[in-house]
Amino acid sequence: MASLLNKVINALEQIVLEVTDINSGTVRWVEGEGEWFNDLYPDSIPNETFVIDEETPFLLDFLIDAKLVWQETENAKLRSGLWTELTPDKQELHLEAIAIKQDQHSLLIISNQKENFKLQQKTKQLAREVLLSYDRLFLKSEYLHTRLVSILKQPPEPSNINKTLVKVIESAEFAVLVTSSDFSNNIENPAALKLFEQETTYSAQPSKPIDIILRLMQNQLPEYERILSTNSSWDGELCWISPPSTLKWLKIAFYPVKNKLNEVENWIIFANDISSIKHLVQRNEQLALQDMLTELPNRFSFWQTLDKHIVADQSFYLLYLDINEFRRHNEFYGHDEGDKLLIELSKRISTALKTSDFLARVGGDEFAIILNKVNNQADCRKEIEHIIECINKPFHTNKSESFNISLSVGAANYPNDAQSVEDLMKFVDLSAYNGKKKKRNSIQFYSQSMKDASRYAIKVEQELRLAIKNNEFELYLQPILDIKTNCINKAEALIRWNHPIRGIVSPDDFIPIAEKSGLIISLGQWVISRTCQIAKQLSELGFEIKISMNLSPTQVADVNLFAFLSTCINDNQVNPYLLELEVTEGVLVDDYSVAEKLLSNARTIGMSVSVDDFGTGYSSLSYLKKLPLDFLKIDRSFIKEIVTDDNDKAIVRAVIGMAHTLNLCVTAEGVETDEQLTFLIDNSCNSVQGYIFSRPIKVDNFIKLLKEQNQT
């Protein structure tokens, strides 16, 4: 695990330093390696300490802010922003530092941000060039416009005005025209004549600049008539195409100069050639739609194109290509080689396609293709086989090592398989995923059974939405017995769906769908709310029974969960001691810090916490020591064979022993026989749950059970 982590850190080009002395800036190099870091700190050695000093002033300065993070009692993080260092051989290193406080550790991550820097620079460079060009254009036009208007509005002394006008206009760097109200007489500067220069071989008499502008406005502006009839000003872009070779983008400003009676006496027209800016903007737009590495259209562009294809309503095949074992390739040969492979692969795929097809890189190692003009599945398969043929030839690393790759290809047809962008993508993704299990070149067409499963999921999702609205759910309770007292002291709340047609639906059939669709949050809230009501109801009947409720990973990650819990507890005036949260091992391991915060908060207000299905997941015991827990629930799979299987016996004994050492109580799930129960009693298990006592039952039946228990 540690070595894998180190590989990941290296792949991310990060170095992890542990701060050993905050005040002197002394750090220990604990994880990661890379030549770039040796260039930055030539004297540092892995696992040894060194001092961050004035050799790297930016980082030294960042330590002042970082100290505040490291002095925090809670986990915290701060980024330095990008900076550039020069190595001894004058190479630029683009870096970022991250100060982290995590579980009492003060860490400093130095990250080589080569790619991010490149991307930012490329994007901002273009953006700033465009900004600059427009800025200059605006400034010049604005200034000249003000001057011209002031001259034209002077008292009429024609000869004088003309002289000044001509002087001002002639010095302008862009096309300026001043015309009479009916456009018959006009003054134009040399820049205007140059801008509207035409090849006279095709036109005996070149058009005047003003005529060209008016014609373009008339043809390209629906509001042209309105502008003239209302004496309005207008500015915008026009495209001037004059065969054989003229294509110019013009930025036109069109202003009326009015007299006191509000009549137009002159028009001032500016025209700037913005073809180069337009080109920059297009490059910028392209950038937003392009994958920087392969220069193929990116995911965003792909979705747009797919959308257009669906609107056009022509049949096509959508392919989804996934490189098998790409991560392993990256780990083995390094990221630069991984990038090289992606570029080479994209080129090979491109050569295998028709010009009417569309190829995009839609993920790290995923490509999507829209295949047009393919009649049927057999033809589509042939095209895919042609692609695979192209990629089957060996690839070569920079060191001339040769290697082969394989692809998982998922395919779906529009409109037969799906009619929406989302469904098509979902289906091809599913197909590629199904093929991927084979770990060699595979072609998987979206099939009826896949379609059925997918449709079923969509249907259930819709029904679930309705069910939440219609309150079709019910909580069942399964009793948990304390072994010492042999009495019910707790119950697990289990959700059931009373489907109007299908009857009771098991949670196994809808919880995964609810989890995937996000409906689990609403469903979970209903469970919490209902559990609080039941706990209160039982309490009012004199039964101080704790009720445990299961939390899914999505719920645990939901930042509003604790607030919701608190509100429900307050609204129902239930003692939090009567409530327990059950989470699975996976949740704890995957999102430790979030889970830790939630569970700590829950325990602070008096709730207890148990780990469900213990032993089936990661079984990482380290979290058990760190997390605020009360109970471990041993999974039923260990209990099932406990009487006959020596391994299971050993595991259960070990878990109970370990839990007791950590002051945790143990509940055994799935207890069905007396032999199992005897074993658990003999081995000091604290409580048991299973069919031997009761299945999950309705609340009323549970109350009856409690009452019976009281009577005996």
Add this chain to the structure above:
Amino acid sequence: MIQKKICLLGASSVGKTSLVKQFVEGIFSEKYLTTIGVKIDKKVVTLAEQQIQFMLWDMEGNDSYNVFQERYLRGAAAYIIVVDQTRASSIREGIDIHTLARQVTDCPAILTVNKNDLPATWHIEDRENEGYQSLFDLQFSTSAKTGANVEEMFVALAKLLLKG
């Protein structure tokens, strides 16, 4: 040797990096390459009796793609607001940055109107211009391209800092 942190601030593409390059390496490139983040260069300025090492914090220009970050000014002995005399908007942006900088430091501030090798396109009233001048400890008209006043500006700054 005395070390002083000097920050170069201003709108994007006014020539901050070019000024540093001209001062440190004596070269100028026509090609505009936008700065990302921060880059620090060092240069020793020798005065008659003393030497002073400038740590020149060349910062990414401020515009809609990058907001001004006060924290980079921490420990600065002075800062230079660079504006472009071919772009009137850059003086307004420079003044805005100066106002923000003044909220965190009262170190000496220099205004440099760069690109003086190109025709000026400012059309600011003289009174307005005077108002700007009073905000700064020193003011220069420079050209990173020709090197005009670049060395002079940094030497004057060194003198100012040593005097203070």
